[in-house]
Amino acid sequence: MKILVTGGAGYIGSHTCVALLEAGHEVIVADNLSNSKIEALDKIKQITNKEVVFYQVDVTNESEVESIFNNHKIDGVIHFAGYKAVGESVEKPISYYYNNVVSTLVLSNACLKYGVQRFVFSSSATVYGDNKVPFVETMDLLPTTNPYGETKAMSERILTDIVKANPSFSVALLRYFNPVGAHKSGLIGEAPNGIPNNLMPYVTQVAKGKLDKLRVFGNDYPTPDGTGVRDYIHVVDLAEGHVAALNDLTTGVKVFNLGTGKGTSVLELIHAFEKANEIKVPYEIVDRRAGDIASFYADTQKAEKELGWKAKLDVIDMCKDAWHFERNQ
Ligand code: WQD
Numbered sequence: 001m002k003i004l005v006t007g008g009a010g011y012i013g014s015h016t017c018v019a020l021l022e023a024g025h026e027v028i029v030a031d032n033l034s035n036s037k038i039e040a041l042d043k044i045k046q047i048t049n050k051e052v053v054f055y056q057v058d059v060t061n062e063s064e065v066e067s068i069f070n071n072h073k074i075d076g077v078i079h080f081a082g083y084k085a086v087g088e089s090v091e092k093p094i095s096y097y098y099n100n101v102v103s104t105l106v107l108s109n110a111c112l113k114y115g116v117q118r119f120v121f122s123s124s125a126t127v128y129g130d131n132k133v134p135f136v137e138t139m140d141l142l143p144t145t146n147p148y149g150e151t152k153a154m155s156e157r158i159l160t161d162i163v164k165a166n167p168s169f170s171v172a173l174l175r176y177f178n179p180v181g182a183h184k185s186g187l188i189g190e191a192p193n194g195i196p197n198n199l200m201p202y203v204t205q206v207a208k209g210k211l212d213k214l215r216v217f218g219n220d221y222p223t224p225d226g227t228g229v230r231d232y233i234h235v236v237d238l239a240e241g242h243v244a245a246l247n248d249l250t251t252g253v254k255v256f257n258l259g260t261g262k263g264t265s266v267l268e269l270i271h272a273f274e275k276a277n278e279i280k281v282p283y284e285i286v287d288r289r290a291g292d293i294a295s296f297y298a299d300t301q302k303a304e305k306e307l308g309w310k311a312k313l314d315v316i317d318m319c320k321d322a323w324h325f326e327r328n329q
Pocket of ligand 1: 084085086124125126177178179197198199200202214215216217218227228229230266289292
């Protein structure tokens with residue numbers, strides 16, 4: 001299939017381009033490079049020996065998006081492009097709502113206009129809010145604590161309504177848990193601008209000495225060691241989940257959790273990183289971070305049963321590959 005990947009130069013997008021190319025698909029990337037680098041596309045070529053077609057466009061721009069659909073007979077869209085920093089979304093709600101919601105509208109509208117029936121959307125476990133764990137796809141969504149999360153929930157609802165009105169359009173809503181790690185080549189991975197917000201990139205930068213020490217946000221949660229528990233998933237497994245979802249799309253809206261089903265605490269992750277890479281990660285315990293919840297992880301049965309997809313890589317792989325990538329920076 002010929003697949004348009006928005007945000008294809010970004011962290012999850014670039015790994016998904018690799019997975020698509022390796023599965024024999026053709027890839028067109030649309031990315032405005034606002035939080036990614038064009039070099040990622042050369043790295044994709046080094047890994048796969050295949051090239052992607054690249055458009056430097058903002059996917060909120062209707063005419064630029066439509067010109068891509070005009071130039072290529074697209075079979076499916078995987079929509080990653082979007083802003084993703086939770087804290088920033090609280091400060092810049094207009095940018096977040098505009099960018100993340102308008103892009104979904106523009107792309108789905110182009111799909112309908114050009115007869116493209118497959119649409120895979122990059123959603124987040126954040127849409128579950130503070131539900132009971134494990135999170136299951138059938139749960140009612142609860143309000144999220146920030147505009148970023150709301151843009152994901154809104155896009156899910158918009159796409160669901162579009163399918164109701166256009167039964168030949170099919171959508172997969174993929175709810176990611178906590179993506180970490182990097183491609184085993186060390187060529188592509190997560191390279192956040194400025195000081196990282198998320199745990200793993202912070203850990204790798206502390207290990208490298210770029211940052212002084214890690215701050216562990218709270219050790220008084222109702223979890224086994226008191227620190228927050230998350231379901232970390234290797235980005236290469238996550239990328240393969242997209243190929244599986246794309247192949248599965250026929251009709252209607254399908255929702256899938258992409259996680260491992262296993263919870264890991266902040267302290268467990270630090271210790272796994274130290275063990276996997278034989279390096280110390282200095283840390284201190286500080287107050288809880290506003291908006292964090294104690295613990296969440298996925299129920300993964302639906303993806304296993306319906307997509308035949310299951311995460312294969314474990315926390316040690318995630319720590320090794322994240323460190324390999326960071327050392328190459
Ligand atoms: C993980 C754990 C922190 C940093 C967020 C978004 C979500 C998703 C991924 C993306 C928590 C603790 C973290 C640090 C720490 N979105 N922590 N010190 O908050 O689960 O999810 O990012 O695009 O939508 O909400 O991920 O990596 O920030 O935190 O102790 O310096 O690590 O408290 O328990 P989170 P995270």
